[in-house]
Amino acid sequence: MKTTSTINNAQLFFIIFQTQVGVGVLSLPSSLYAEAGTDGWITLMITGGAIQLVVFILYFLSKRFPSLTLFEYAPKIVGKYVAFIISFLYVAFAIATAVIVLELFETTIKTWILFRTPMLVILLLLTVSGTYLAVGKIKVMGRFYQFVSVLIIPLVLMSAYTLKDADIRYILPLGQNGMGTIFKATQKGIVSMLGFEIVLFVYPYVQNKGKAALKSLTLANIAVTSLYTFLTFTTYVFFSPGQLEIIPEPLVYMLKGVSFIIVDRVDLLFLSIWIISVMTSYVSYLYIAGRGIQHLTKRKKTTGSILVAAILALIFSMFSHDRYTVEMLSSYHAKASYFFALGFPLVLLLVSLLFKKKEESQ
DSSP states (O other), X not given: OOGGGOBOHHHXXXXXXXXXXXXXXXXXXXXXXXXXXXXXXXXXXXXXXXXHHHHHHXXXXXXXXXXXXXXXHHHHHHOHHHHHHHHHHHHHHHHHHHHHHHHHHHHHHHHHTOTTSOHHHHHHHHHHHHHHHHTSOHHHHHHHHHHHXXXXXXXXXXXXXXXGGOOGGGGOSTTTTOHHHHHHTHHHHHHHTOOGGGHHHHGGGBSSOTHHHHXXXXXXXXXXXXXXHHHHHHHHHHSOHHHHTTOSOHHHHHHHTOOOSSOSOHHHHHHHHHHHHHHHHHHHHHHHHHHHHHHHHTOSOSHHHHHXXXXXXXXXXXXXXXXXXXXXXXXXXXXXXHIIIIIHHHHHHXXXXXXXXXXXXX
């Protein structure tokens, strides 16, 4: 494989990290509070452990076919007809994810920043920039993700600054909602931290596979879990339980009250960084959809396929943008995500082990 089409383990780490850190970070504290109360931050740590088990499954499946993507090795495991259906469903899932990212991006930007800007203009901002990045080589994506990840540092620092007004009593006593409730709420965390399944499509391009790749995957999961846990914890000790019940996006509200001598609207600075994370998630799923369309249509290049996926996502994202509809679509998408992040990979791994199917060593 050409070195221009490969990524190192650091770039693999940042691809996983940036794909997971996406649009759900704003509403995650609120949705977790609705399920587990102020123990939601504990739920996230348990969620990280559950995701690590899934990461092992994805890694062992990819390891059996080290130079192939899921689209390419699925026919070797379950036959071309079943594999065609699985590949088509993955393309549909990736496009659906891109649609939801676009819709949540548009509603958030319109609510907090560009109040009177037409919907299509806001959608095109993400679509054009994201498509431009997605049509580049995987190495370009990896380098870009690695470069913009430094912006996570000011995001953490801004959130940490609010701890001066924190009240630890808001989350006491720990575990007050019971372990059953805490474990049940992990489904909310898993959905918000989706993105690790992209390893099924980028693993062939990793230069150093094996334990080095697994280490990158594990570190990415630890980093995302730590970031989400910290951000959720800061909102829980900043707002009282009564306030958390009525605030839909507590992270933005928390930073809206913070100001410095030279920066008055810290929340806008936070959202500016958040937009980058949204774009990286959008690009990753656009890339997956484009690679899937390329495989299904047997095209040589991915550029046209990615453009088709971007246009489809843009068209579908323009239908409805009221918060109720977006939340309803997100709930259906969340249920489907279990099949694509765990269900299908687990079945493929078990079948490949049962019938001893793996890529022949060259």
